[in-house]
Amino acid sequence: MVSVRESPGGLGLTGDQLMDMLYKMMLARAIGQRVRMLNRMGKVPFAVTGEGQEAAQVGTAYALAPGKDWVVPYYRDIGVVLVIGQTPRDLLLEALARGESVSSGGRNMPSHFSDPKLRIVSGAAVVATQIVHAVGTAFASKLRGLDEVSMVWFGDGATSEGDCHEAMNFAGIHGLPVVFVCEHNQYAISVPWTKQMAVENVSVRAQGYGFPGVTVDGNDVLAVYGSAREAVDRARRGEGPTFIEAKTYRLVPHTSDDDDRRYRSREEVEKWAKKDPIIRFQAYLQEHGLLDAKERDDLAMKVAEEVDAATEYAENAPLPDPESALKHVFAEEKGR
Amino acid sequence: MAEKNMVEAVRDAMSEEMERDPRVIVLGEDVANGGVFRATQGLLDEFGPDRCIDTPLAESAIVGVAIGASLNGVIPIAEIQFADFIHPAMDQIVSEAARLRYRSNGGWGCPITIRAPYGAGIHGGPYHSQSVEAIYGHVPGLKVVCVATPYDAKGLLKSAIRDPDPVLFLEHKRAYRLHRWDVPDEDYTIPIGEAEVKRDGKDISLITYGMMLHHALKAAETVEAEDGISAEVIDLRTISPLDKETILKSVEKTGKALVVYEDNLTGGFGAEVAAIIAQEAFDFLDGPVTRVASPDVPIAPYAGVLEEYVLPNPAKIASAIRDLAAY
Numbered sequence: 082m083v084s085v086r087e088s089p090g091g092l093g094l095t096g097d098q099l100m101d102m103l104y105k106m107m108l109a110r111a112i113g114q115r116v117r118m119l120n121r122m123g124k125v126p127f128a129v130t131g132e133g134q135e136a137a138q139v140g141t142a143y144a145l146a147p148g149k150d151w152v153v154p155y156y157r158d159i160g161v162v163l164v165i166g167q168t169p170r171d172l173l174l175e176a177l178a179r180g181e182s183v184s185s186g187g188r189n190m191p192s193h194f195s196d197p198k199l200r201i202v203s204g205a206a207v208v209a210t211q212i213v214h215a216v217g218t219a220f221a222s223k224l225r226g227l228d229e230v231s232m233v234w235f236g237d238g239a240t241s242e243g244d245c246h247e248a249m250n251f252a253g254i255h256g257l258p259v260v261f262v263c264e265h266n267q268y269a270i271s272v273p274w275t276k277q278m279a280v281e282n283v284s285v286r287a288q289g290y291g292f293p294g295v296t297v298d299g300n301d302v303l304a305v306y307g308s309a310r311e312a313v314d315r316a317r318r319g320e321g322p323t324f325i326e327a328k329t330y331r332l333v334p335h336t337s338d339d340d341d342r343r344y345r346s347r348e349e350v351e352k353w354a355k356k357d358p359i360i361r362f363q364a365y366l367q368e369h370g371l372l373d374a375k376e377r378d379d380l381a382m383k384v385a386e387e388v389d390a391a392t393e394y395a396e397n398a399p400l401p402d403p404e405s406a407l408k409h410v411f412a413e414e415k416g417r
Numbered sequence: 418m419a420e421k422n423m424v425e426a427v428r429d430a431m432s433e434e435m436e437r438d439p440r441v442i443v444l445g446e447d448v449a450n451g452g453v454f455r456a457t458q459g460l461l462d463e464f465g466p467d468r469c470i471d472t473p474l475a476e477s478a479i480v481g482v483a484i485g486a487s488l489n490g491v492i493p494i495a496e497i498q499f500a501d502f503i504h505p506a507m508d509q510i511v512s513e514a515a516r517l518r519y520r521s522n523g524g525w526g527c528p529i530t531i532r533a534p535y536g537a538g539i540h541g542g543p544y545h546s547q548s549v550e551a552i553y554g555h556v557p558g559l560k561v562v563c564v565a566t567p568y569d570a571k572g573l574l575k576s577a578i579r580d581p582d583p584v585l586f587l588e589h590k591r592a593y594r595l596h597r598w599d600v601p602d603e604d605y606t607i608p609i610g611e612a613e614v615k616r617d618g619k620d621i622s623l624i625t626y627g628m629m630l631h632h633a634l635k636a637a638e639t640v641e642a643e644d645g646i647s648a649e650v651i652d653l654r655t656i657s658p659l660d661k662e663t664i665l666k667s668v669e670k671t672g673k674a675l676v677v678y679e680d681n682l683t684g685g686f687g688a689e690v691a692a693i694i695a696q697e698a699f700d701f702l703d704g705p706v707t708r709v710a711s712p713d714v715p716i717a718p719y720a721g722v723l724e725e726y727v728l729p730n731p732a733k734i735a736s737a738i739r740d741l742a743a744y
């Protein structure tokens with residue numbers, strides 16, 4: 082397992098960037114928590130979030146050039162879309178299914194991110210189909226001679242789907258500028274990863290498609306960033322795809338409809354809570370004199386205020402016009 | 418103007434569109450070598466390996482990669498070698514291509530064309546004969562075209578390639594080399610969503626598409642000559658969106674509707690046509706809306722006698738026309 086525990090300068094990140102990474106991780110955490118709270122309050126019928134996976138998300142997305150590179154996330158990736166440029170307001174509007182939500186205007190379930198200006202590609206709820214789309218955007222970049230990288234995120238369960246194989250095989254054949262990121266959180270709903278694969282590290286599969294795969298501590302944001310940086314640089318140099326397996330853990334139930342006590346012990350969750358990527362990164366920054374307790378608390382306050390403001394805005398934003406349900410089936414509004 | 422068969426017309430449409438618009442590419446199994454029906458013959462030489470691309474044998478990836486590429490400035494024509502093998506890609510077509518615009522509230526569009534030879538009558542057995550138009554015609558956000566003549570194939574394929582939304586373009590393989598008909602050399606398009614009256618008549622309306630068009634035309638000639646029945650034949654050409662006006666106008670004139678399709682009867686696309694006529698032309702009807710289709714068995718068994726037995730043909734259609742005309 083790669084572990085990048087170098088000095089903060091070692092990855093070419095400035096102190097400001099490190100602080101920004103922490104901020105995005107904390108923001109992702111707070112938004113996830115808020116959406117689940119709104120669910121319990123009965124304001125959001127469904128919540129799917131990614132608390133615990135922020136390092137894997139922020140660390141990978143941070144290696145991209147927002148607005149230029151192609152971003153194909155899955156439903157846990159609040160941290161990814163925040164790094165690329167979505168705002169708490171965008172995410173709360175989406176969670177509350179408001180008409181002005183850029184992701185879908187209330188059509189898709191929450192956490193199905195989309196933002197054409199930021200090249201965040203809209204996703205279905207179908208596990209793994211998006212992996213092929215990232216290969217398609219990367220294929221187009223290559224055909225058109227454009228200096229773009231595509232990155233796609235998915236869970237460990239998704240690696241069992243045929244589309245994952247078809248996508249990786251296609252990408253390998255054409256040496257495409259695409260980075261596959263598996264957020265290995267050890268469960269697909271209740272099914273443990275050992276029922277998903279017969280290998281210790283699913284990254285070994287990359288070899289079978291002719292490109293490198295790495296396994297990284299997915300709760301170590303700098304380790305994740307280091308491997309993503311390398312993968313993105315490789316892709317940009319025209320050297321083809323990379324598969325990154327970020328070993329992490331989802332600290333919350335699968336969705337608001339899931340009771341995870343039925344399939345994993347509280348001890349196990351507690352054990353992983355101690356490896357919380359945000360606490361770890363804060364400790365790391367404090368160790369290196371980049372963050373003190375007051376700065377940490379100020380940041381937490383700022384995040385809370387932003388999420389509150391976004392929630393208030395979104396709650397007051399109008400619901401979709403019911404008749405909008407008939408729009409955008411086709412490009413022109415002719416209907417069928 | 419030159420005489421072309423349908424497969425040549427399909428090839429011409431692709432070649433002309435690739436010439437016209439450098440964003441257009443073709444991808445699929447064996448396409449670089451011309452494809453198993455020769456529909457992509459010569460495209461590799463003309464446009465090079467970056468625009469005529471052999472894919473791995475993976476239908477979901479063919480469509481899924483086309484979807485992704487279409488988001489990034491490429492206009493893909495994805496070939497599925499036989500419609501029978503489109504099912505592994507159904508998820509990408511139905512869940513992804515067809516829903517992308519809607520689910521993103523108009524944020525993303527998916528300008529892909531998926532071409533697939535379909536249909537029976539070539540001793541293809543249960544896996545080289547299927548009609549899939551009813552399955553996909555049910556899906557909002559997807560346009561479905563069924564062509565069976567060289568002229569229509571060229572004009573409609575050009576429209577499909579230029580369309581901002583996903584189009585499933587079904588080419589009846591029995592019609593590929595059936596005729597050589599006049600096809601203009603110059604550029605022309607036929608709008609998606611317009612049926613065509615292929616034969617004027619006043620006593621009964623035959624509503625059909627695909628290979629059944631040719632059978633219906635033959636049957637119409639027969640009943641005209643033998644029974645003096647004047648049958649109008651409408652070629653839907655597009656299944657979705659459906660040209661209801663042309664259907665209803667004809668039925669309002671004749672008062673009798675015979676819907677003819679090759680697929681097995683139950684839940685076939687003709688059922689939708691029949692429902693529309695029953696509801697919207699009820700006051701004009703002078704007989705039961707009637708369907709001629711294959712029986713509910715997997716289409717189609719291989720042996721010639723079995724295939725002949727299940728598929729509608731001119732004689733079966735003529736007999737149904739006579740029954741309905743006499744009603």
Ligand SMILES: Cc1ncc(C[n+]2csc(CCOP(=O)(O)OP(=O)(O)O)c2C)c(N)n1
Pocket residue numbers: 157206207208235236237238239240266268269270335
């Ligand atoms: C094709 C498909 N099958 C089943 C489901 C139902 N489902 C939703 S999420 C999920 C588990 C996905 O697990 P994984 O890929 O590991 O991602 P995670 O949710 O753990 O982040 C399942 C089975 C689905 N959405 N799509």
